[in-house]
Amino acid sequence: MYDITLFTPQDMAKCSLVLRQFGRNTASMEASSQKIVNYIYRHFCDSQTGENTCALVRLFKTHPYGELEDSLQQSARRLMKGNSPAADMKCWTLLAAAGTEPQWNSRHTAADNTAIPLVSTRLVAQMPAISEIIRQFGLDIPTFLGIERERFLQLEPAVLNIFHVSEAKGSPFIPEQNSLIIPYHVKSVLAFGGLLPSGSVFAVVMFLKVKIPQSTAEMFKDLALSVKTALSVPEKKSVFDYSEISKIFVTNNNIAETQLLEYQVANLIQLLDFSEQEMLRQAARFQETIDNLQRELADYKNKEEAFKVSQNSFTGILNIPKDAIVRVDKNQGIQRFNQGEEQI
Known part of the structure; x- marks a missing residue:
């Protein structure tokens, strides 16, 4: 179980390890996707009450219209x-979902529109949720709609990012205000994803019943790589979950062992790069904390030394024997007097 309000690098590493495994022994990308959203929905919970933190989790992928079921x-x-539409026109396609309501646990019933046609740059720009995901992922709409091969080869390893709306209620980027955000008390929305080897964009979208800061959201970049790893192998299988294909796959896995190993090695190298970057970020934050503590300690010592000097001066003044020094409160009650006053 992970409490997202207390999410740590250790939690991220544990969750990442589990998500990477969901690409194994599955007949389709849809089957892997369903495992991923089920795990996230069930395991992100309030540490005090055990209540699910997510109202709904969805996984989307861009897919050519002609290859849709x-x-x-x-x-x-x-x-x-x-x-x-044209056969090669991309659609924003729902692959899997898991959530509070029974109908939210199947892509067939989780939404009214399970494949949104991305007709043109102009029309996509008018879709606030999708266009903002594109922007926060670090892409532009033309690239999103049809990546040129040369540009794709440069972008694919690097595009793993997040989409974060800290305050979901009233946000122009979350259109489902009356059907989802308000009735299910959704506070923040977080998505993480990137580019698959085929050039498709994927995104896991979490509708959270707690508010999370940007610093927490940033940690989910690492989970994006794990989901990419899980989806990349099934990408060479069937995308959608057909029962006949599932049976064939279970009895006779026709994915070449060397191909699987190539995917695993490539993704593990990328995961290692991400882990090293995260380690460097953590080390930098740790060093910054140490530096701050050292400055605070030095400041405290300086103040303590100044206080001692001040006290010594004050004590010296008080102990001048020929002069009477008395401290009184607002009611003229004596609080302290020195030796001079005592002699007088």
């Missing part, structure tokens, strides 16, 4: 008022 193509055409 029938129900998803119907969803895309419904938004285009019956027009048939």
Whole structure:
């Protein structure tokens, strides 16, 4: 169990290790995705009450319209008022979901629109949630819609990022205010994701019932790499979960062992890079804390020394025998007097 309000690098490492395993022995990317959202929904909880921290968790992926299954193509055409999109047009596609309501635990029933056609740069710019995810991921809309091969090869290893809305209620980037944010008391929204080897963009979106700061959200960049690792191997299998394909896969895994190893090695190298970067960030923060403590200690010693000097001077003044010095309160009651006063 992970309390996101107390999320630590150790929690991140444990969660990352689990998420990476969900790409193994699965027939489809959809099956891996469902495991991922189920795990996040069930294991992020309030440490005091045990209540789920997430109201809803979704996993999206961009996917060409021509390669969508029938129900998803119907969803895309419904938004285009019956027009048939081009086969290579990308759609913002829901692969998996898990949440509070029973219908939220299947991609088939979790949303009204499970495949949103990304028709043009202009129209995508008018979709506040998607366009803001693109921006916070560090991409631009043209790149998001159709990555050129040369540019993709440069971007793919580096694009692993987060989308964070600290205050979900009233945010223009979260359109589901009346159906989700307000009735389910969603405080913050966090997404993490990046680019898959195929050029598709993926994003895990968490609708949180607690408010989290940017510093906590930043830690989920590392989890983005683990999800990418889990999804990259199934990407060479079926994307969607067809029962017949699942049966074939279980009895005869036709993914070459060398191909699996290549994916694992590439992703482990990238994970090592991320881990080293996180270690350096942690070391820098630790050193900054030490420096601050040393400055505070030095400041305290200086104040203590100044106080001693002040006290010595004050005591010397008080002990001048020929002069009477008396300290009184506001009611003229004597609080302290020196030797001179005592002699008088």
